[in-house]
Amino acid sequence: MLSSALCPASHKYPRLCTQSGATALYTASQQGHTAVVEALLAAGAIKEAEDASGTTALVIASLNGHTAVVQALLAAEADTEATGPRERPEEGCVWAAISG
Numbered sequence: 027m028l029s030s031a032l033c034p035a036s037h038k039y040p041r042l043c044t045q046s047g048a049t050a051l052y053t054a055s056q057q058g059h060t061a062v063v064e065a066l067l068a069a070g071a072i073k074e075a076e077d078a079s080g081t082t083a084l085v086i087a088s089l090n091g092h093t094a095v096v097q098a099l100l101a102a103e104a105d106t107e108a109t110g111p112r113e114r115p116e117e118g119c120v121w122a123a124i125s126g
Contacts, residue, residue, distance in 0.1 A: 049075045055083035055099065058092035063099065073104040082108040 051071040054062040084104040087095040
């Protein structure tokens with residue numbers, strides 16, 4: 027459920043996320059739902075929104091091995107300089123790509 031009541035007040039987009047800071051785009055990317063990701067991007071989803079740990083949709087898709095989702099996000103010009111979780115910034119896009 028996306029609700030401002032669930033989203034942390036400190037979140038950059040407080041009306042668009044869950045309590046953990048995950049947006050619909052983040053969740054679809056995490057789960058590997060390419061068609062949903064494409065539809066959300068076409069509808070103007072915010073590509074650079076981060077969850078509570080500082081992870082973007084592109085990073086979470088990369089870390090979970092969802093190649094088609096990564097390609098869709100890259101085609102939509104998602105930030106390739108995004109890092110991984112704040113506690114493990116080495117787990118960003120570059121790290122995920124190198125690690126396979």
